Amino acid sequence: MVAFGKKLKERQIQEWQGYYINYKLMKKRVKQYAHQIEVGTLDRRHVLKDFSRMLDNQIEKIVLFLLEQQGLLASRLTKLREQHDALEEQPEFSQIAELREAYRAVGQDLLKLLYFVEMNAIGLRKILKKFDKRFGYRFTDYYVKTRANHPYSQLQQVFKHVGLGAVVGAVSRNLHELQDRQGSYLSIYDPPALPLQDPVVDLIKAAVDRLSYSTNFLNFLAQHALIMQEELPAPTEEHIDEERYHFMSLLLNLANTFLYMVNTYIIVPTADDYSMSLGAAATVCGVVIGAMAVAQVFSSVYFSAWSNRSYFRPLVFSSIVLFVGNTMYALAYDMNSLVVLLLGRLFCGLGSARAVNRRYISDCVPLKIRMQASAGFVSASALGMACGPALAGILQTNFKIYKLTFNQDTLPGWVMAAAWLVYLIWLWISFKEPSHDVEERPSPHASNSEPAENDALEKGLKQPLLITSEDKQEDDEDQEGDGSEEASEESRQPATSIASAYRLLTPSVKVQLLIYFMLKYAMEILLSESSVITTYYFSWSTGTVAIFLACLGLTVLPVNIVVGSYISNMFEDRQILLASEIMVCVGILLSFHVILPYTVPQYVCSGLITFVFAEVLEGVNLSLLSRVMSSRLSRGTYNGGLLSTEAGTIARVIADATITLAGYLGESKLLNITLLPSLIICLSSIVATCFTYNSLY
Numbered sequence: 001m002v003a004f005g006k007k008l009k010e011r012q013i014q015e016w017q018g019y020y021i022n023y024k025l026m027k028k029r030v031k032q033y034a035h036q037i038e039v040g041t042l043d044r045r046h047v048l049k050d051f052s053r054m055l056d057n058q059i060e061k062i063v064l065f066l067l068e069q070q071g072l073l074a075s076r077l078t079k080l081r082e083q084h085d086a087l088e089e090q091p092e093f094s095q096i097a098e099l100r101e102a103y104r105a106v107g108q109d110l111l112k113l114l115y116f117v118e119m120n121a122i123g124l125r126k127i128l129k130k131f132d133k134r135f136g137y138r139f140t141d142y143y144v145k146t147r148a149n150h151p152y153s154q155l156q157q158v159f160k161h162v163g164l165g166a167v168v169g170a171v172s173r174n175l176h177e178l179q180d181r182q183g184s185y186l187s188i189y190d191p192p193a194l195p196l197q198d199p200v201v202d203l204i205k206a207a208v209d210r211l212s213y214s215t216n217f218l219n220f221l222a223q224h225a226l227i228m229q230e231e232l233p234a235p236t237e238e239h240i241d242e243e244r245y246h247f248m249s250l251l252l253n254l255a256n257t258f259l260y261m262v263n264t265y266i267i268v269p270t271a272d273d274y275s276m277s278l279g280a281a282a283t284v285c286g287v288v289i290g291a292m293a294v295a296q297v298f299s300s301v302y303f304s305a306w307s308n309r310s311y312f313r314p315l316v317f318s319s320i321v322l323f324v325g326n327t328m329y330a331l332a333y334d335m336n337s338l339v340v341l342l343l344g345r346l347f348c349g350l351g352s353a354r355a356v357n358r359r360y361i362s363d364c365v366p367l368k369i370r371m372q373a374s375a376g377f378v379s380a381s382a383l384g385m386a387c388g389p390a391l392a393g394i395l396q397t398n399f400k401i402y403k404l405t406f407n408q409d410t411l412p413g414w415v416m417a418a419a420w421l422v423y424l425i426w427l428w429i430s431f432k433e434p435s436h437d438v439e440e441r442p443s444p445h446a447s448n449s450e451p452a453e454n455d456a457l458e459k460g461l462k463q464p465l466l467i468t469s470e471d472k473q474e475d476d477e478d479q480e481g482d483g484s485e486e487a488s489e490e491s492r493q494p495a496t497s498i499a500s501a502y503r504l505l506t507p508s509v510k511v512q513l514l515i516y517f518m519l520k521y522a523m524e525i526l527l528s529e530s531s532v533i534t535t536y537y538f539s540w541s542t543g544t545v546a547i548f549l550a551c552l553g554l555t556v557l558p559v560n561i562v563v564g565s566y567i568s569n570m571f572e573d574r575q576i577l578l579a580s581e582i583m584v585c586v587g588i589l590l591s592f593h594v595i596l597p598y599t600v601p602q603y604v605c606s607g608l609i610t611f612v613f614a615e616v617l618e619g620v621n622l623s624l625l626s627r628v629m630s631s632r633l634s635r636g637t638y639n640g641g642l643l644s645t646e647a648g649t650i651a652r653v654i655a656d657a658t659i660t661l662a663g664y665l666g667e668s669k670l671l672n673i674t675l676l677p678s679l680i681i682c683l684s685s686i687v688a689t690c691f692t693y694n695s696l697y
Helices: 004-011 014-019 023-039 044-089 093-135 139-148 155-159 164-178 199-211 217-224 235-244 247-265 271-277 282-306 312-335 338-350 354-364 367-394 411-430 452-461 469-491 498-503 507-528 530-538 542-554 556-570 573-591 600-628 640-663 667-696
Strands: 399-401 404-406
Touching: 014 044, 023 044, 023 093, 044 093, 044 139, 044 164, 093 139, 093 164, 247 312, 247 354, 247 367, 247 411, 271 282, 271 312, 271 338, 271 530, 282 312, 282 338, 282 354, 282 507, 282 530, 282 640, 282 667, 312 338, 312 354, 312 404, 312 411, 354 367, 354 640, 367 411, 367 542, 367 556, 498 640, 507 530, 507 573, 507 600, 507 640, 507 667, 530 542, 530 600, 530 667, 542 556, 542 600, 556 573, 556 600, 573 600, 573 667, 640 667
Parallel strands: none
Antiparallel strands: 399 404
């Protein structure tokens, strides 16, 4: 992978060369600032003022050129509209075909303009990120907030592509009208929207989708999944994505995600009863529940590595191991063996293919629907989390077939074993293994069949120009001047080990991983000990516990809708992050049993506050992680998704171990003892968040 400076020079449209962001100049200026601050000739205030002015000038240059080009496109569209109106009175097929081609020509020029905006938007984000890393400031948040919210904002033109939407709509609508609709009077605005089979419009739509950075529900859910991707995929990569995509395989991938989450939480309401029926203490449920997470710590790594070579074989292996694990879990009752019970849960954890699920969406789903697929991953996880306890509440029966017992303790195992067997058969029949030899495929630009009207665009985006010695010298200087961390970022080579991946993490990313650890720990304590706590204090039945847990799970999607569609548009992410941490802390504090008798309203309300705001925190935290984590962690075995999964899984393991260890002191002390580490970790994350963000401003 080449550095962004090279990529910008290779892909920019030559006649527009003077209007792109001067990335080379700004990188040199950042290095000059660093040197001047080091020798004491400049202070921080002067650097911030000078760099802000330079950015303002660059953005103004881009925006004024953008407005000029939009005006030219608008003038052409106005003339074409007049021709279109004249043809409606006296239609001639030859002139209609010519008019359609004229609109397509405007579409091609519009596409060039969209790529122009995209390259500049990426350049702005990268130079802001580089400034923050070099000086340790959180300058990006300050700059974007002060510029984007101003009534005369020029930054909005770049990041929100204001005005281009009208041009996109005009081209799309007129091409739609010029198609042979055989008397249909529907337009692109009338539901149901008719499909427009025009490659120019498809390309424009894909470019607009990539350019859109406004926070909405779908984008929020997709970032919640932490499925990372390259900022500027090449058109050849998008073509390969189309060839690798198979809808049924994606559906099977999401089904695996759903079933695994059901498998994780279906035993929570009955784990304490099962432990006691085998002669163990009720609090051993922490080990029973946590055994799956222990195995997942290791399975995540080998599944992530395995997905470099295949997706089908890891999913088959996962299904078989989960079938065996659930069967062992169910048989442990009749064998009267706690060891078999724990081994069954360990096998279930060894079948965790969530790393493969994420990787499949990242590598094999086309960019234009990757956002929806990522949102589907999160939705499937949330639905599974709610369905698991609900299903356990339904399985309240007791009968025997031969020597096998089927009751509330064993039925979760039998039901999940049957589900994984059915899934395995479906997987074997319907899954299509995508090819893994993408590097050997010829690139589309080698073909001579492309129309001449695409030449200007393709020269800038598909056919790299010769790299001059000056360019090479520039990149060599960048590598030498930016230090090892930025050099590794520019090289964009995947991390080769957990240690190398950890070295790529900035202090703010480490704090966000700490927050992720904290919220997973707090949620696991709440969920895993719920059956023991509610039985001890309120004498709840298994069905009541199941309903409570299912209701908690059902809050996930509504909470994400509210945060993704409304709250994130009103407040900055860091504000939501800190507020959510404080509310999680409040929920934990309210959960303590101090003096007054412990009541159901206190437990339910405090649990709801903790869980809901932990969900808000998870979404915002992973959204931030997906934007600031090094691009080297977007691919390879040791990727950003694996790091976050490992952090959350280790938190669950420690939480479940805490429940079991605290159980030796008695159930009367279990609640407060397990909540105390949650409170300490939560307060630590709040302090770390405040310290990190205050030091960056």
